[in-house]
Amino acid sequence: MAILGLVGKPNVGKSTTFNAMTEKVADVGNYPFTTINPNIGTSFVTKPCPCSTLNLKCSPNNSKCFSGVRNIPVEIIDVAGLVPDAHKGKGMGNKFLDDLRQADAFILVVDASGKTDLEGNITEDHDPIMDVKFLLNELDMWIYGILTKNWERLSRRAQQEKNVLKSIHEQLSGLNISENQVAAALRNLDESPMKWTESDILTLSTNLRKASKPMIIAANKADHENAEKNIEKLKEEFKEFSVIPTSSEIELALKKAEKAGLINYNGKKMEIIDETRLNDAQKNALNYMKNYLEKFGGTGIQNLINNAYFDLLNMIVVYPVEDEGKFSDKKGNVLPDAYLLKKGSTARELAFKIHTEIGQKFIYAVDARKKLRIGADQELNDGDIIKIVSAA
Numbered sequence: 001m002a003i004l005g006l007v008g009k010p011n012v013g014k015s016t017t018f019n020a021m022t023e024k025v026a027d028v029g030n031y032p033f034t035t036i037n038p039n040i041g042t043s044f045v046t047k048p049c050p051c052s053t054l055n056l057k058c059s060p061n062n063s064k065c066f067s068g069v070r071n072i073p074v075e076i077i078d079v080a081g082l083v084p085d086a087h088k089g090k091g092m093g094n095k096f097l098d099d100l101r102q103a104d105a106f107i108l109v110v111d112a113s114g115k116t117d118l119e120g121n122i123t124e125d126h127d128p129i130m131d132v133k134f135l136l137n138e139l140d141m142w143i144y145g146i147l148t149k150n151w152e153r154l155s156r157r158a159q160q161e162k163n164v165l166k167s168i169h170e171q172l173s174g175l176n177i178s179e180n181q182v183a184a185a186l187r188n189l190d191e192s193p194m195k196w197t198e199s200d201i202l203t204l205s206t207n208l209r210k211a212s213k214p215m216i217i218a219a220n221k222a223d224h225e226n227a228e229k230n231i232e233k234l235k236e237e238f239k240e241f242s243v244i245p246t247s248s249e250i251e252l253a254l255k256k257a258e259k260a261g262l263i264n265y266n267g268k269k270m271e272i273i274d275e276t277r278l279n280d281a282q283k284n285a286l287n288y289m290k291n292y293l294e295k296f297g298g299t300g301i302q303n304l305i306n307n308a309y310f311d312l313l314n315m316i317v318v319y320p321v322e323d324e325g326k327f328s329d330k331k332g333n334v335l336p337d338a339y340l341l342k343k344g345s346t347a348r349e350l351a352f353k354i355h356t357e358i359g360q361k362f363i364y365a366v367d368a369r370k371k372l373r374i375g376a377d378q379e380l381n382d383g384d385i386i387k388i389v390s391a392a
């Protein structure tokens with residue numbers, strides 16, 4: 001299962017974003033370093049559930065279905081804020097960076113209101129472009145630090161064994177980087193690391209970061225009056241990233257109001273259940289949030305999670321079943337499980353994901369929508385409902 005890491009300088013709203021995504025309560029405060037330890041929490045990606053088009057009543061097991069929208073659990077980690085020179089240990093930066101090793105992709109949270117400086121202290125008119133630049137540099141320097149540890153020995157061994165790829169991949173083990181990703185980053189470099197210049201190694205660190213830690217930018221505090229112009233600037237400057245405006249504070253408040261039974265909220269729209277139960281302050285706050293949703297079509301938080309998994313990490317959702325006629329498991333539970341797979345995954349890979357033995361003893365699969373037999377190497381499509389036939 002892929003894991004998303006939330007990164008950013010202090011005070012941009014990472015904890016609020018994390019809480020809004022996971023509904024788990026972490027400390028929230030208007031001062032730097034509220035977050036000291038990484039929080040790991042469960043959030044959900046959403047997709048239209050096949051139950052609505054097939055006109056079935058589903059009984060989800062590993063996920064949830066609300067009004068025809070399947071919610072599939074995913075993991076998010078929130079680490080404490082990174083300040084300039086974090087890679088040198090500033091603000092406990094090395095520890096925080098190491099918490100990010102396991103992440104498959106990053107959500108880079110910036111404060112689009114421009115009200116916090118590089119260290120997360122309150123200021124006026126700060127340019128969030130600076131935040132993205134320094135964070136990318138910190139991430140590159142973090143990888144550089146791991147790469148160049150015992151560099152003499154590493155480069156000598158790589159040269160002796162004539163296997164640069166293996167040596168570099170081993171050096172980066174724990175960073176969740178595949179050999180293919182390392183190979184892509186090594187392209188254009190001389191075969192002998194002993195000949196690499198400082199600037200070659202820095203470029204390699206950047207390439208490794210790009211290959212292994214894809215990233216989207218959450219332009220948070222989008223509800224602030226200064227945010228719009230900063231969001232446009234971010235989009236203009238960082239065309240290689242998706243920039244998604246978010247208001248995690250509004251999302252969190254809406255989820256709390258929903259939990260308290262004050263509103264119905266479906267991620268895009270909200271309705272106040274009974275105005276007579278609210279005091280004036282509640283009414284004003286909820287109406288403000290309602291107007292915000294109407295203007296922006298949502299708080300951006302769900303967009304962020306979906307974009308990270310479906311666009312950035314290129315994942316699809318597949319529904320394994322045991323009875324292709326009823327779209328159910330053996331007990332008759334309709335569309336019980338939703339699996340997140342990498343785009344391009346095959347029927348056999350799905351089988352392995354369900355159970356190693358089912359993968360090993362795979363015979364064939366059935367596309368349950370088309371009632372067609374498919375082979376082991378057939379690539380699956382998003383939304384497929386698949387029966388695996390195996391000798392297990």
Ligand SMILES: Nc1nc2c(ncn2[C@@H]2O[C@H](COP(=O)(O)OP(=O)(O)OP(=O)(O)O)[C@@H](O)[C@H]2O)c(=O)[nH]1
Nearest residue numbers: 011012013014015016029033034035081247248249
């Ligand atoms: N206007 C507005 N304020 C927000 C939003 N998200 C967070 N804030 C405020 O920004 C401040 C910092 O939020 P946190 O979530 O604690 O920030 P953090 O990035 O986790 O900070 P550290 O723990 O110091 O790294 C708090 O006062 C939040 O209420 C938002 O979407 N809009």
